[in-house]
Amino acid sequence: MKCEKPQVHLPDMILDPTRVPAEALQHLKECSHCAGELKELQATMQLLDAWKAPEPSPYFDTRLAVRLREARESEAPGWLERLRLHLMFGSNLHVRPAAAAAFALLIIVSGGSYLGVVSLNHTVVPPPQQTVSATVNDLELLDSSAQTLQQLASFDETNGDGGSATVSGNFSN
Ligand SMILES: [Zn+2]
Numbered sequence: 001m002k003c004e005k006p007q008v009h010l011p012d013m014i015l016d017p018t019r020v021p022a023e024a025l026q027h028l029k030e031c032s033h034c035a036g037e038l039k040e041l042q043a044t045m046q047l048l049d050a051w052k053a054p055e056p057s058p059y060f061d062t063r064l065a066v067r068l069r070e071a072r073e074s075e076a077p078g079w080l081e082r083l084r085l086h087l088m089f090g091s092n093l094h095v096r097p098a099a100a101a102a103f104a105l106l107i108i109v110s111g112g113s114y115l116g117v118v119s120l121n122h123t124v125v126p127p128p129q130q131t132v133s134a135t136v137n138d139l140e141l142l143d144s145s146a147q148t149l150q151q152l153a154s155f156d157e158t159n160g161d162g163g164s165a166t167v168s169g170n171f172s173n
Helices: 010-015 024-030 032-050 058-075 079-090 097-110 113-121 133-173
Strands: none
Touching: 010 024, 010 032, 024 032, 079 133
16 A cells, blocks of 8 residues: 555544544554654644744734824825715715715815815714615715716806816816
């Protein structure tokens, strides 16, 4: 018998010898090579039994919290991301296209500086009963964006050339 087949059962010889086929046990008795392998495996397992995971250093939690805070502060969301969050979770603006249009116009006219104030006044927290998937959310957002753009377009038409220059100029920013 070749050594490969019995060696598959080497772990079981240590962990659960009752599962080892008789022929593999027989081979182990006759083959010094496989007996050596079994001894090495036993030594490794004993070493693993004795090994203990190291304890974290005393101020690990505190330092981790500081690092997390630093990482969070270093990547403050841009105003576009904040606008997205606000439209998705900030209020029910997406079901009131007129308000959304006014809001979007404010942002465009003020170049986004107004958004900081708005974000401070509204808590950006997703509603807890929200069960719709991310895809549905995105579709709703796209829909509301389309409505906003339509309203902006109609607003633009009624306001003549001056308005269009302002809006398109700021879109390219
Ligand atoms: Zn062997």
